[in-house]
Amino acid sequence: MQEVLTFIENKKQEFADLPLFEFMRDKSIDPRQRLSWAPYAAPFIMNFGEMNKYVFRDEPTSDPIQAIINKHSYEDDHHWLWFLEDFKQLGIDQSLKLSEALRFLWGEETEISRWLVYQLYKFTLQADSLQKLIVIEVIEATGNVMFSVAADIGKEIKAITQKEFLYFANFHLNVETGHTTGSPGIEEFIQEIQLTEKTRQEAFEIVEQVFDVFTKFTHELLVHAKKDKIGQALKVR
């Protein structure tokens, strides 16, 4: 498995250079604008909690890999609460009619977010625990890139407004270590999982494909981040 983890690490370095993260690191742009993609990511961020509860988690289990996933799923199933809290700090927590909110969440503008969810289901529903673990490792790697950059923006905004962030903050980054976590010795255990030639090949393919779907997701978020003024997403529809 070590080989697969090294491959994920290399792909993670490439991922960190994507245009969305360049945009988010650009201090010449208003920091709130650099997070203006947030509402468009909502269907994915809200769904990720459920994915952990209902797709990744499978209890009870006697499979040690599934046991790792189960433990990890409890860490990752509630971060959406912090995301919603940060809407207040970003000044985008305005009132909407229920019909307007539903139209936004199921509309064309947030399609990429829902698409990402369906893709992740495709890789994990009915997958074995090893395949799920690989998908989770990739999600962790992409999340770690995203939250490292976003936490810095949160800090910049805090310096101006004195408002504390939870999701776009070190508070979140500290639990998004970039790896599947949960119990001591877990990294060593994962590294030492033995793969057959067939599962090794499949693992590499899954890693490629999951990075691809996250890459598409970032490209679409960047379009919104450049086009929209912060808060515009939820105005008059």
Ligand SMILES: [Fe+2]
């Ligand atoms: Fe998270």
